[in-house]
Structure formats: structure tokens, C-alpha cells
Amino acid sequence: MKKGNLYLIPCTLGDSAVADVIPSLVNSVINSTDIYIVEEIKTARRFLKKAGILKPIDDLQFRTLNEHTDLNTVSNYLNEIVDGKNIGLLSEAGCPSVADPGSEIVKLAHKKNIKVIPLVGPSSILLALMASGFNGQNFAFNGYLPKDKTERINKIKELERLANIKKQSQIFIETPYRNMQLLDDLKYICSPATMLCVAVDITLNSEKIITASISDWKNYNSDINKRPTVFIIGT
């Protein structure tokens, strides 16, 4: 029997229209997939409805994968693929297994020789990089910065140094309620000539993407508190 596939299914970044950020192929895939691995069932159900799934949601199977999941359970999550069924890995926001826990499932799929098919969707990291004007031939995504003050200062200095010396754009994020603090830290720690891109609410109506020098940022009041934001230091 032909095995099923593991589809990596992207999700909208907040409240944007599905058709604005997700190609229609995703609609065909969700209509041929009954089993989903998700971070949270409630938001997954909501997304699948919004994305036009035709089958009643209660007929679908959901398996959760988040920080509370026992990794022993996960080893059974892909069993039905051997029987020819497709399984979908859904992200909470954006692309699965980029800046989220999904990569463990993908690893398991490769071990079992299961075909992994990634589908196109919005990635705030990539969209911010495109719109920053910074070097897109060499870049790094660093996830969250450390919380400890000294480590955080050192990390920011290291990112600034890498951006300047290696011409490698340095992308990072912060828990949204700490965004203003991070922006203040960057203004205080980085050299006035360093270029910073701040990309807020990507793909939403309130989207705002600004690239300016640290000295210009000092004269600019930007309200990024509690809004999803991607930061990039680059050249």
C-alpha cells in the first residue's frame, strides 16, 4: 500500500484573510487530510474552518504537540501514514517547524522514510527580512534574546558585531510585552550608525516596517508594545 504524506501546513499570522497569505493548494490538502498534529486544538479547529475545510470538524482527529506533550506518545503520532493516510502538521501562526516545536515530528518522519511536503505560507521572519532592505544573501535567525541583563547586552553586542563584520543580517524576536524594553536596549547599546529594522504586525492591516539607523530610532516614537514584532540588525 502507498504510504501517506506528512504535510507541513502554514497558518495565518493573526487575523488576516486566508487567501491573502495562503495559496489555494492548502485548501486541497486540508480536504484530503483527516489527522492533524497541532499545538492547541481550539485554534487549529478555528483555522481549518477559516481555510475552508468541508468535512465536519468533529470527524477530524487532533493530536497535540506542545511543551506539555510526553515525547513517548509522539513516537506513535505518524502511525496511520503507513496505512496510506495523510497527516497534517499545523503551526499556531506561520510556518510549522520554524520557530515552533514541530521539527520533532519532521525528524520522526525522516526516520520512518515518510515523505515530508512543506506548503507555502507566511513567515514573519522571511517577510521581515525581504522588507528590511538588508543583506538577504547571508542572514541568521537567533530566536529570543536572553532575559538576563548582562547576557542580553553581550548578545546584542555580538549580533551587531556579526552584522557588521560578516555582513550577516541578524534576525531576532522578543515576547511581545517586552518589545518596548528591547527597542530601548537596542537604542542604548548599539552604535548610532547601526541599522535596525523593526517589522510589526506583518501581513495585518496595521503592518509597519521601518528600517533606520539607531540615531534615527532615538528620535522616533514607535508603539510596538504587545504587537508581534521581528527585529533585524543589518547592513
Place this chain on the structure above:
Amino acid sequence: MKKGNLYLIPCTLGDSAVADVIPSLVNSVINSTDIYIVEEIKTARRFLKKAGILKPIDDLQFRTLNEHTDLNTVSNYLNEIVDGKNIGLLSEAGCPSVADPGSEIVKLAHKKNIKVIPLVGPSSILLALMASGFNGQNFAFNGYLPKDKTERINKIKELERLANIKKQSQIFIETPYRNMQLLDDLKYICSPATMLCVAVDITLNSEKIITASISDWKNYNSDINKRPTVFIIGT
């Protein structure tokens, strides 16, 4: 008068159907945009037709941006935005200003306080990372490896070291006709336990994405000659 926008318009990666990889918003944008900045006019016209542009192609304006473009000319490329017109920056394949020359235009837009709107589309780099099963919370894209043999060996060793020590997935590419040579180099230089993902023909029918250890790759004959390929070393 309200200024126009600079839209960053993604393109298919080779011969896939537009609806499979590009959201329908792109269709609305190209039908409200008459001026395009492109690497090569011929392929841009072909893509716009395939993406469903309604206006006759001969009524559009094209400006080229590639290695032959005089940078003094480029400074005028966004002039009509001040008069309220939209301008589209198109990539040859995938997302503009990631691994292509577009970022100079985006930089110029930020200098002129022009709104930059990135649109969702296929990025072989991001899709390969998603499907690799490697760490997606920390990764770097390194572009092309050096051609000089000693520099190349050193670079591969450095990428392997960064992937292991920093748990930072290392993404890189090669000119397609040298893919087999690079794969051989990786088999020869990297440690047998190092994990390598090779992602070929992403989004096409012939797509193949395999993650395995270097020792497994040694027993595996993979024909990646002249096919667009993304390589990732990761954990």
C-alpha cells in the same frame, strides 16, 4: 497626494502552478501595478501572464536590476511612487531580496520613506528548513560556498562546527551543475554522524527532501545534478 507602495512580489520556483505556491492577493496587486523592477524582462513578462495579469503586457513598464545595472540609474527607479503609483519588485524565482539583488531597491525605498509591502510566496530556503526536521529556532543562510578548494573545505568544517556547537542549522546553496561535487565534498569532509538535509526541486512534482546522516548519504545515490538544491547541516 497619497504615495504609492513598493510591493515585493514573489514568483514560482520553476514550473509549478501559480495557485499552488502564491496566494491570490498577488493577483490583485499585479492588477493594480503597472511598473515593475525585474532581473530579466522576458521571464518577468512570462510570470505576470501566468499569474493572471489582465492589462496587455505591452502597456506595462519594466526596469531591469541585475549585475549589469548602473547603480546611478537605480536611484530614479522609484520616482513615480511619489505621484501615487505602485511599483512591483519581482524576483526571478522565489522571494525578492532573499538571495537576489533586490535589496538595494528596498533600501532606497526606506530612505525615501516609501511603504514596503512584502507578499507571501515560495522560498526554497525556508521550505527546505521546515522540511529538514532541523532546529528552526536558530538557523543561518550562508549563500554559496567558496569555489577555492582550501577555503571551501574550511567553510564546510566551520558550518559543521556551528551546527553542532550553536545548534544553529546551516543552510547553503551551490550553482546547480556543481551540486554533485558539493555532495561528494560533504560526504568526504563531514563526520559520519553529522546530519545533512538535501532538498531538491522544491514545490515541483519532482520534489525530493531527504535528511540522513553523512554515513547514510555515503550509501545513497542521489541524482541532484543541475537540479535546484538547498543543503542544510543541522541537528
